[in-house]
Amino acid sequence: MTPPDDERPLTGGRLDHGSANDADGTRVVRAGLPTEEPYEPPLPGPVFAAHYHLPGEVEDVPYAYGRDANPTWTRLERAIAELEVPGDPDTEVVVFSSGMGAISAVLLSLTRPGRTVVLPSDGYNLLAALRERLENNGVQVRTAPTGGDAQLAELDGASLLWLETPSNPGLDVCDIRRLADAAHERGALVAVDNTLATPLGQRPLLLGADLSVASGTKALTGHGDVLLGYVATRDAELAATVRAWRKTVGAIPGPMEAWLAHRSLATLEVRTQRQAGNALAVAEALRARPEVSDVRHPGLPGDPAHPLASRQMSRYGCVVSFTLPDRAHAERFLARLRLVGEATSFGGVRSTAERRGRWGGDRVPEGFVRLSAGIEDSADLVRDLRRALDEAAPSPAP
Structure with a gap:
């Protein structure tokens, strides 16, 4: 079991979770930063490590191997969590090497043969490739347009509903709260691709979604120089499943990319x-x-x-x-x-x-x-x- 982020040892001290009352403009410049220490930088530099000093038993250690965790990821994950659900230390974020890494982690780790997934028919074009892979794995896939909450009609028997709002590139919008309530009534999980809106424009987890997924390559980092993705959730079990997928397939971000992303959040x-x-x-x-x-x-x-x-x-x-x-x-x-x-x-x-x-x-x-x-x-x-x-x-x- 991985200890919570605020219990992990970090260069520069413990993480400051901020205040739920801070405005977004204040929150973004402080999100994920360690508490201030004399003569230390506000945002410590990237930690480059494939392995860590690891004496004794390995159970519950914060850092053991570079594919599992990295202090630079920890800060970034905490920062994004503070933006997704302000003031909630239980929100967990798992960062990936790209947006497609994050999307694939959700769709491939939370499905299995015989299950049904509902996707938008007008979503990001690589969803078509994922649909084919899901169907090859024995998963039934249904699709409907984003506009008019058309995916509602496909929910019976589904285990996962994937929303993309606003949709890319058509810019249609669906009602997250309405669709999430309907999906939950039928026992389905709800994931929302929040790439276009960013957590400052829309907070899916506060609208009833189980997972908020995004490509950090886009507006989150905003400078066209980083590939990144993430999954946010308030469900510890879902976070563990997605994190285990990242470890297994190795879709991890580099520490420099994670540090650049964190630096960019301030603006x-x-x-x-x-x-x-x-x-x-x-x-x-x-x-x-x-x-x-x-x-x-x-x-x-x-x-x-x-x-x-x-x-x-x-x-x-x-x-x-x-x-x-x-x-x-x-x-x-x-x-x-x-x-x-x-x-x-x-x-x-x-x-x-x-x-x-x-x-x-x-x-x-x-x-x-x-x-x-x-x-x-x-x-x-x-x-x-x-x-x-x-x-x-x-x-x-x-």
Whole structure:
């Protein structure tokens, strides 16, 4: 049995769990830090260790081998736990080498042949590969869209419900509380992919979910330089199951990546606030363009997801999706942007966009664009988009 994080020896002293009354902007800059010690750094550097001095018996030791635990992970896991459920020292987080490592850990460790899983049909495109693997393992998989809480109709007999809200890349939203209550009535666990919202925008565990899962590669770390994932839960048994999966498959983060992620958390509140504001400005500007259709952003008044998102989320994320007339039009637009890089992923401090159909896994039109708003000046970003749209317009026929 692994001792609780606050009982593990850490360079720089015991962890400070903070106060449940702290605002998010205060919490993120202190989350997971050890208590202050004279002449020690606020956030101790990464611990590089494949093994530890290990005298005597090994049962209940805090650190034995580098695949099991690392003090740098401990701090990061505690920090994320403080954001997922503020003020609750019993919330546990297990960090992984990537978001897919975290997603796979939940879907593959909590299912077995003969069980039924309900997935979103419009979720992250690698869910399709996981669906195939689950079915090859004898697990029945049902799917339904995120919007309209359509997964409700597939819950009878299910053991696990997987939600993704807002969905990627379509940005539909489902009612976590409603779906979690219905799933629990039927004896099913509920996991929520919270990547797009981050724990500052939405707290699935406080809305009834059993597990909150995310790719920390995106907005959580926010600088486009770290691959990371995590699973958060208030259930010790679930945490132990997921942690054992991580140990078995070796999907562990490097200590430098974990340290970079923890360092980046301090700016999470200001980054996500600025990104959400920029995303809304971009969505409003795009909606005014005649060549742009199907503009989606949960914070946009009039968006189909807005009424529910405004009740469930405290901020609406950095992603905007929209459709240009065709593939060529979208590619001309992307090539003419100056402040928006053409790249996959989202949540970084620099704005990015891509024609999502180039990957072939999403059910989107050829001219569908997913844009991630960064922290640039809002007026500059909107000006760049408008100019690129003007320049991307087809040349008039001779």
